[in-house]
Amino acid sequence: MRGLLIVISGASGTGKGTVCKKILNDLPAVAYSISATTREPRPGETDGREYYFLGRDEFKSWIADGKFLEYAQVYGNFYGTPLNKIEERLNRGEDILLEIDVQGALNVKKKCPEGIFIFLLPPSLDELKRRIEGRGTETPASLERRLKNAVAEIKIGLEYDYVVVNDTIENAAEKIKAILTAERCKVSRNADKFIFEGGF
Amino acid sequence: MRGLLIVISGASGTGKGTVCKKILNDLPAVAYSISATTREPRPGETDGREYYFLGRDEFKSWIADGKFLEYAQVYGNFYGTPLNKIEERLNRGEDILLEIDVQGALNVKKKCPEGIFIFLLPPSLDELKRRIEGRGTETPASLERRLKNAVAEIKIGLEYDYVVVNDTIENAAEKIKAILTAERCKVSRNADKFIFEGGF
Numbered sequence: 232m233r234g235l236l237i238v239i240s241g242a243s244g245t246g247k248g249t250v251c252k253k254i255l256n257d258l259p260a261v262a263y264s265i266s267a268t269t270r271e272p273r274p275g276e277t278d279g280r281e282y283y284f285l286g287r288d289e290f291k292s293w294i295a296d297g298k299f300l301e302y303a304q305v306y307g308n309f310y311g312t313p314l315n316k317i318e319e320r321l322n323r324g325e326d327i328l329l330e331i332d333v334q335g336a337l338n339v340k341k342k343c344p345e346g347i348f349i350f351l352l353p354p355s356l357d358e359l360k361r362r363i364e365g366r367g368t369e370t371p372a373s374l375e376r377r378l379k380n381a382v383a384e385i386k387i388g389l390e391y392d393y394v395v396v397n398d399t400i401e402n403a404a405e406k407i408k409a410i411l412t413a414e415r416c417k418v419s420r421n422a423d424k425f426i427f428e429g430g431f
Numbered sequence: 432m433r434g435l436l437i438v439i440s441g442a443s444g445t446g447k448g449t450v451c452k453k454i455l456n457d458l459p460a461v462a463y464s465i466s467a468t469t470r471e472p473r474p475g476e477t478d479g480r481e482y483y484f485l486g487r488d489e490f491k492s493w494i495a496d497g498k499f500l501e502y503a504q505v506y507g508n509f510y511g512t513p514l515n516k517i518e519e520r521l522n523r524g525e526d527i528l529l530e531i532d533v534q535g536a537l538n539v540k541k542k543c544p545e546g547i548f549i550f551l552l553p554p555s556l557d558e559l560k561r562r563i564e565g566r567g568t569e570t571p572a573s574l575e576r577r578l579k580n581a582v583a584e585i586k587i588g589l590e591y592d593y594v595v596v597n598d599t600i601e602n603a604a605e606k607i608k609a610i611l612t613a614e615r616c617k618v619s620r621n622a623d624k625f626i627f628e629g630g631f
Contacts, residue, residue, distance in 0.1 A: 350618065388618065393613065395616055396624065409616075410616060413614070416594060416610060417593060418591050424594055
């Protein structure tokens with residue numbers, strides 16, 4: 232079977248990163264496709280693990296060299312999904328997880344409609360606010376901007392395939408794992424199972 | 432959320448009944464919609480539990496009274512899905528499981544495309560043969576007819592949403608449960624989750 236292209240997205244502060252880490256930890260066969268960004272690393276983030284941290288000039292040269300499946304500018308920073316032979320890897324049967332912002336994920340959906348597009352929601356807007364504040368990396372101005380944008384971003388979730396409320400990491404991860412199991416059972420991915428060699 | 436209409440089908444002898452029993456046992460919130468049939472009860476089957484066992488004249492009067500969502504003739508016997516207020520129950524949020532033959536399930540799909548159509552496959556044709564023989568209720572003629580029809584029926588599975596190989600009851604039930612979890616996460620079933628009251 233061709234690998235699954237799993238795209239996990241959600242408004243800023245919904246906990247995409249933590250949920251993706253849990254999925255990758257629980258399902259070692261799923262490969263993480265590392266995004267590139269021009270934003271500053273947060274405490275604990277390492278270049279080539281969470282992101283490829285690029286300078287703006289370097290990012291622009293990756294664009295020029297056709298190295299991105301998609302890229303987008305979010306809150307003044309660039310984010311991109313490197314091609315990294317994604318197509319070849321899917322054809323080999325490898326499952327690939329992309330964690331992308333809302334805008335970038337929709338760009339991937341246009342190019343790869345067979346992907347599985349999962350939108351994470353916060354349990355409530357109050358909880359979302361607490362999470363963004365708690366991160367401690369926002370200025371009052373950037374916090375306000377993020378919260379305002381989150382409401383707009385959440386509406387875009389209606390264009391995804393699945394929605395998962397990130398109430399706890401465990402619940403969200405269990406639901407995402409069920410989605411992957413179900414997707415592997417789709418008739419459209421299993422046409423070969425209906426051909427029995429021989430017969431009676 | 433509206434309830435899920437879960438339709439489990441598969442060629443004769445793939446173990447639909449056993450798998451459905453396991454699902455109903457594991458998920459007590461799912462209600463079983465009992466089918467009606469004119470075939471003889473098998474050992475251990477009780478009227479009103481596995482099936483409503485009707486005489487042919489009684490079955491025909493149910494048809495005349497518009498009591499069926501669908502009905503079909505299979506191997507000389509009639510099988511039908513009683514309406515039993517299915518629509519009202521789904522609107523109340525009740526999940527309803529239908530176990531139907533291949534032909535009947537496709538008729539339901541035409542009327543209720545929002546249903547979840549799951550096709551059970553045997554692990555192999557040899558295994559299917561062993562299972563039908565092992566049932567001990569077939570004459571040589573009916574066995575041969577069932578096996579020949581099974582190959583034709585399996586091809587119809589390509590029109591379903593999901594395919595689950597019934598290698599063990601536990602594996603098949605786990606996959607079906609994952610499918611139900613995934614379906615509950617479909618954006619199309621969760622439009623209300625994208626409307627946050629208030630805002631900031």
